[in-house]
Amino acid sequence: MSGFVNWSGVHRCRPAAIHQPHDEAQIARVLAQANADGLRAKVVGAGHSWSEAACTDGHLMNLDRMDAVLDVDHERAQVTVEAGLRLKDLNERLADEGLGMSNLGSISEQSVAGAIATGTHGTGLRFGNLSTMVRALRLMRADGQVQDITQDDGPLFDAARLSLGALGVVTRVTLQCERAFRLRELAVGMPLDDALEQLPYWLDRHEHVKLWWLPHTDRAMFYAFDRTDLPETVGPGTGGPLRDALEVALAQRWGRTEVDLMAEVDHWVNEHLFDAVLKAGARQPRLIALLNALIARLYFIDRQRIGRSDRIFNLAMPPVHREMEYGVPVEEAPGLIRDLRALIERQAMAVNFIVEVRYVAADNLMLSPAYGRDSCQLGAYMAQAPDLDAYFAAFEAMCLNVGGRPHWGKEFRAPSSELKRHLPRLDEFAALRQHLDPGKLFDNGFLRRIFAQHG
Ligand SMILES: Cc1cc2nc3c(=O)[nH]c(=O)nc-3n(C[C@H](O)[C@H](O)[C@H](O)COP(=O)(O)OP(=O)(O)OC[C@H]3O[C@@H](n4cnc5c(N)ncnc54)[C@H](O)[C@@H]3O)c2cc1C
Incomplete structure (x- = not known):
């Protein structure tokens, strides 16, 4: 390349x-x-x-060739891997070892080091982002010296686990996992207002909760994932002779389970149907509201699945689109979504992709959006269309207004003065960076934008 x-x-x-x-x-x-x-x-x-x-x-540098699993500690349920390993390959290896990640985001294409560098997260108020699962990492500094960093290193550990690539090259990572488990996914469609009202109730009762809302519709999809000992299945989860026969046929003829097959169907729908709908909307923005209603009807369907944890956490790859996401105080989320809906209507914006609501437990990582507070990770997504810039600008202003902090792996335009106001340990991170990389070997335009206030 x-x-x-x-x-x-x-x-x-x-x-x-x-x-x-x-x-x-x-x-x-x-x-x-x-x-x-x-x-x-x-x-x-x-x-x-x-x-x-x-x-x-x-x-x-790309570390795809540094993708070995170096150690598996079954007693502690920890693995040490080279930093370039992709999460999807880690998931397979963990399954072979009878282990699994406690939480994951929507996809597992990312490298381990890339995922932790930006605070990649899944959902669940009792679960931190992936960076909080790091028990040790090795950092190669600008002078080529390596340092193994653990919690004994105090503030350095809080910085290095979510470092935006600013402190050096991460070459290996030890991750806390847990015994392999299956998840039950419950997906239920409902009016958005009902969903927002019921959120606190669900957050108390389920391990992993997320909500999708498709603008211009009043439909929301509520998702809950919980650990279960029940066997893998798709559908109402009651088995029955037809389903049993189908499962046996799929397994014997094609080596597939229903969960695998459903993932393939989702993949096809995203790649062909959903992508075509987005392109049609981009050409004719006036159709977007209608197309959203169609998508909500076809896609927002109630379902239950039980499967291997990573296969339930992960989704089929979506069509190409853009994302902005902010970590906001949990109690602010319902109001923000209502305000966003009102703003979209008032300004007659055409928004062609879901708003996503997820949750992350408070942590003490210097640059984490969930630093010191439980966080609702609110995402505004959109495939290319005329109103994208206006939509993202309005969404960002609303989130900053309630003390929101950007997801570093997504788009954000907030100036460094705003970031400094909302991230209490940004100065401390900048000082540590100055100490570890005084010549700014690892600098780039992204870091200059974030640390513009720090010289
Ligand atoms: C379709 C899609 C779905 C997504 N879903 C989610 C989701 O559910 N939840 C979520 O939180 N995020 C999600 N993301 C965002 C994604 O998880 C993050 O942006 C993540 O950082 C990408 O990992 P990567 O390996 O591609 O890293 P890159 O984008 O390649 O790099 C990210 C940063 O990590 C640094 N870096 C990479 N490797 C090293 C290393 N070895 N040492 C030091 N620095 C390093 C890079 O320099 C860069 O600063 C999604 C992204 C996409 C495209």
């Missing part, structure tokens, strides 16, 4: 050189080369951030 383009296609860069090191010695050589050239260095994982976090015009 001669250039880099992120998943959404919005951010591109032309690095001076691109490397795929096999080991730490090769990474150290790239850093030495960048230092000698007077250029910057950066790592790209899967390139799935909507922000320009992984862009550089200096030396770009």
Whole structure:
């Protein structure tokens, strides 16, 4: 590859050189080369951030060749992996070992180091983001020296687990997992107002809760995931002779389960049908409200599934679109969604993708959106269409107004002065960064935007 383009296609860069090191010695050589050239260095994982976090015009490294599982500690349910391992490969390996991640986001294409660098999260008020599951990591600093960092390192640990790639190259990570488990997914469609009213009740009763709302409709989908010992199935979950026969046929003929098959159907629908609907709406924005109503009818259907945890947490890959997401105080979320709905109507904006509501437990990571408070992660998503910029700007202003903090892997435009106001440990992180990387070897436009106040 001669250039880099992120998943959404919005951010591109032309690095001076691109490397795929096999080991730490090769990474150290790239850093030495960048230092000698007077250029910057950066790592790209899967390139799935909507922000320009992984862009550089200096030396770009990708750690896909550093994807080994180094150690499995069954007693502690911990794994140590090389930083380039993709979450999807980790999930398979964990399943083989009788382990699983306690929580995951919607996809597992990301690299382990890339996912933790931006605070990637799933949903569940009793679960922190993936960075909080890190028990140790190894950081190669600008001078090529490596340092193993654990909770004994205090503030450095709080910074390095969610570091935006600003402190050095993460080469290995130890993650806390748990014994393998199955999840039961309950998906129920309902009017948005009912869903918003009932949110506190569900949050008390389910381990993982999320809500989708499709603008221009009054329909919301409520999702709950809970651990279960019941066997894998799709549908009402009661089995029955037809379903049993189908399961046996799928397993015997094609080595597939119903859950696998359903994921493939979802994948096809997203890739072909949903993508075509989005493109039609982009050409004719006046159709978007109608198309949303159609999608809500076809897609927002009640269902129950039971399956391996990662397969239930993860969704089929969505069509290309853009995302902005803010961590806001939990109690602010219902009001914000009502205000957003009113604003979309008032300004007659045409919004073609869901609003997503997820939850993350409070943590103490310096740059985490959930720092010091339980967080509702509120996401405004949209595929390219004329009102995208206005929609994101309005959404961001509303979130900042209630003390929102951006998801670093998604789009945000808040200036560094705003970020400084809402992130109590931003200054502390900047000081630590100055200490670890005084020559700003790992700097890029993304970090300059965030730390503009810090010189
Ligand atoms: C379709 C889709 C669905 C998504 N779903 C979710 C979701 O459910 N929840 C959620 O929270 N987010 C989600 N995201 C966002 C995604 O999880 C984050 O943006 C994540 O950071 C991407 O991981 P990556 O490996 O692609 O990292 P990249 O985007 O390649 O890089 C992200 C940052 O990590 C740094 N980095 C990467 N590797 C290293 C390393 N070894 N050492 C130091 N720094 C490093 C990069 O320099 C960069 O700053 C989704 C993204 C997409 C495209």
